[in-house]
Amino acid sequence: MNCLEFRRIVGSQPHLDSTEVREHAAACESCTRYLLELRRMDQLIYRALTIDVDAPKRSRHVSARYWRLAASVVVAVVLGAFLWSALPRASLAEQLAAHAQGEASALVRTADRIEPSDLAAVFKRSGVRLRPDAIAVSYAMSCWFRGHFVPHLVVQTDRGPVTVLVLPHERTVVGTQLQHFEDGGFKGVIVPAPQGVLAVLGRDAPVEEAAAQVLLALDYESGSN
């Protein structure tokens, strides 16, 4: 065995204990040093590989770049949420006006009244109950509006008919404030309700006053929203 063969063998198996290896090591000082160095290195490799498996995991180092990224995501989410909460309100007003326009033929002064059983059917599954005879309802329909079937009423007031939509699923975004709007020839008001909001639209009738009357006539079931 020459030095090259010896080094190739011990380089792959430093602890190999063969007669050939022992004989060459005994005859070659340089290869003996090489072998001892390899064995020392193997001890170091073993110690290096023997990581402490019970060591607690350290939280990963988070660079400033990631903090900036996280901060920008938070800002984007907050800003998006703010804009989202602001924009639907305008959109809700437009949709209310468009919906009222679609059923404008019902918005007429009339002495007709809806039967209590028909009213009850319209309010069924809405989570809201309308007390019979509390207000004069001339039209009642369950309408698909912004993802839900909601009660759509025409309420007769002393100063004319108003369209009422009971929207228990809508989120109030202006706290307890009323929101007035004008769109498509309608004057309207969106009023916070015990659940969601109530929207009242009319052409000449006092919508705010009508909204107060309707709210007093409605019973909201708890936990239905």
Added chain:
Amino acid sequence: MLRLVFWLCRDRALAEDVVQESLLRAWKAIDSLADPAAARSWLLTIARRELARVFERRRLPTVDIDSAIESGDAALVVTESPELEDMRRAILRLDVSYREPLVMQVLLGLTAEEIAGQLDMGVPAVLTRLFRARQLLRKQLTGVSDDEDDRA
């Protein structure tokens, strides 16, 4: 098993997941272990296959070697010996084709034949990789290659 998988994937959290899944698989397949004496190599095979599965399933992020040592895991942190830290850094830099047989030999005490069985390759190829792995480590740590050593 955890140490082997860690040194293969260089990610402590991933290694723990792989070992956990491997042990579950082993438990479910315990009936397939005919010879209890072969339990260790059987478990290693399961762990290596599970790790391969994870790599196939996921597009794993590249592990930066410096950050793996400096910020990844308390298990890698060496306070008592700079030379250990240098060695860990050097091992992490090894290509996995060299690192894997080296870990199997030095850490697990597998023979060249056993490693060849695990890696599904011939014994001469395993010996070559082990030799090359030590050459590379030696060069990284001392700056001296075997060729230069021979000339000296």
